[in-house]
Amino acid sequence: MNLSFSNFKSTLYKNYGENPGRMLVHTGVLGWILSSLAQISAVLVNDKLSPEQKSFLVPQEFADAAVNIISFYVITNSLKNFASKLVSTGKLTTPHIKEFLAKNNFISKNPNTKDKVGNMDFDISKVANFDEISTDYKNFKNGVDVVASTLGSILSCNIVTPILRNNFAAREQKKIIDRNGYTKKNSVERPRGITMNEFQNNVYQKYSGSMRI
Amino acid sequence: MAAVGSIYTRFTNSNFYQSMHKGVKNFEQSFYNAIPNFQFKNKKTIDTFDKIGQKISSAENRLILGATALMSQPFIDASNKSVDEDTRKVSVARTIAKIVVGTTTGFLIRKGCIKLIKSSSKLENSVDKFGKKIKLDKFNTFFSPKGVKSDKTEAYSQYQNALGTIVALVVMMITNFAIDAPLTKLLTNKLVSKIDQRKTEGKKSS
Numbered sequence: 001m002n003l004s005f006s007n008f009k010s011t012l013y014k015n016y017g018e019n020p021g022r023m024l025v026h027t028g029v030l031g032w033i034l035s036s037l038a039q040i041s042a043v044l045v046n047d048k049l050s051p052e053q054k055s056f057l058v059p060q061e062f063a064d065a066a067v068n069i070i071s072f073y074v075i076t077n078s079l080k081n082f083a084s085k086l087v088s089t090g091k092l093t094t095p096h097i098k099e100f101l102a103k104n105n106f107i108s109k110n111p112n113t114k115d116k117v118g119n120m121d122f123d124i125s126k127v128a129n130f131d132e133i134s135t136d137y138k139n140f141k142n143g144v145d146v147v148a149s150t151l152g153s154i155l156s157c158n159i160v161t162p163i164l165r166n167n168f169a170a171r172e173q174k175k176i177i178d179r180n181g182y183t184k185k186n187s188v189e190r191p192r193g194i195t196m197n198e199f200q201n202n203v204y205q206k207y208s209g210s211m212r213i
Numbered sequence: 214m215a216a217v218g219s220i221y222t223r224f225t226n227s228n229f230y231q232s233m234h235k236g237v238k239n240f241e242q243s244f245y246n247a248i249p250n251f252q253f254k255n256k257k258t259i260d261t262f263d264k265i266g267q268k269i270s271s272a273e274n275r276l277i278l279g280a281t282a283l284m285s286q287p288f289i290d291a292s293n294k295s296v297d298e299d300t301r302k303v304s305v306a307r308t309i310a311k312i313v314v315g316t317t318t319g320f321l322i323r324k325g326c327i328k329l330i331k332s333s334s335k336l337e338n339s340v341d342k343f344g345k346k347i348k349l350d351k352f353n354t355f356f357s358p359k360g361v362k363s364d365k366t367e368a369y370s371q372y373q374n375a376l377g378t379i380v381a382l383v384v385m386m387i388t389n390f391a392i393d394a395p396l397t398k399l400l401t402n403k404l405v406s407k408i409d410q411r412k413t414e415g416k417k418s419s
Contacts, residue, residue: 009357017369091250092253093252094259095254140266143262144262154278154281158281
């Protein structure tokens with residue numbers, strides 16, 4: 001137990017110590033997972049729901065969780081990796097990094113010869129004299145990574161996920177209406193015969209596209 | 214298992230795979246070549262990137278997410294024509310309340326947990342705010358990883374942020390129900406009654 005906690009701390013230090021962008025993506029995914037687990041547990045321990053209702057709601061929450069987690073991970077991670085690649089291949093630079101690349105002949109002076117910079121396999125951090133710019137490069141790259149991760153989470157949490165979830169919810173709602181044979185209405189109305197307080201409780205319990213934790 | 218490995222190796226060595234792989238790589242590279250090179254020349258911009266990498270932890274990230282959510286989600290709800298006016302009103306109020314409460318608790322708990330981790334992950338070279346060497350005990354070294362010598366590095370600070378965030382996420386599984394849910398309900402009620410009040414005043418004045 002003690003050894004595994006120690007390993008856990010070392011792994012965390014090795015993986016996130018020099019990669020805050022990756023940390024934001026991974027903890028964001030963990031946030032969505034725990035948020036979804038909390039939501040599923042809330043359904044499971046709710047005495048007011050019948051076992052039949054639970055058997056419908058739990059898979060629905062799982063599907064919801066999958067939409068949220070996958071869209072967050074795919075969008076945020078792709079954007080972060082793309083930004084990372086731009087920096088590591090030298091497409092996105094600072095004067096100091098560019099000067100280093102030119103000095104070490106990674107930027108060709110002859111316009112007919114191909115530059116190493118901009119090649120997808122090129123990685124500044126793997127070149128021989130990397131130590132010369134290591135601090136500047138790492139600081140710049142971490143900053144770009146964090147900006148890209150933050151933009152990715154804004155895009156996924158505030159735009160893409162709510163749209164995906166709304167589509168999913170609308171489809172689910174249509175399925176229920178079709179199954180129960182309700183009369184189709186053009187708009188969703190506030191349920192009659194319950195207090196506003198009860199209604200708000202219900203809408204809070206119903207999960208939405210925004211992260212709850 | 215060895216047979217599967219051998220089939221895989223033969224497949225990846227085949228001419229078909231090699232030419233496909235080369236084709237995909239060339240396509241990726243041509244797409245990548247179309248992106249222009251860019252150099253940040255302004256020193257202030259470069260310093261800002263450096264600072265963002267060092268200072269933005271998950272707590273600040275949550276604050277940014279909340280602020281941008283407040284600028285987009287209530288408007289999405291307000292323009293949702295597939296629900297009646299009453300539902301729309303409650304939905305906008307609930308969204309605002311949820312974002313405000315969720316962001317506030319999310320930010321404070323993350324910040325608090327990161328602070329807690331920082332105070333319990335001291336190392337041999339740790340000093341207090343007066344520059345005095347800290348006496349290490351099992352409480353202030355509980356979260357210190359083995360083999361790390363200095364807490365002054367950027368990497369160590371990011372480690373503390375990561376661990377603090379993980380602890381915060383577990384804490385928030387409870388506070389989500391214990392604090393967020395009742396506070397959201399309270400704020401939603403207040404916002405709804407304010408909207409109603411404004412509507413009544415508007416009708417009276419017209």
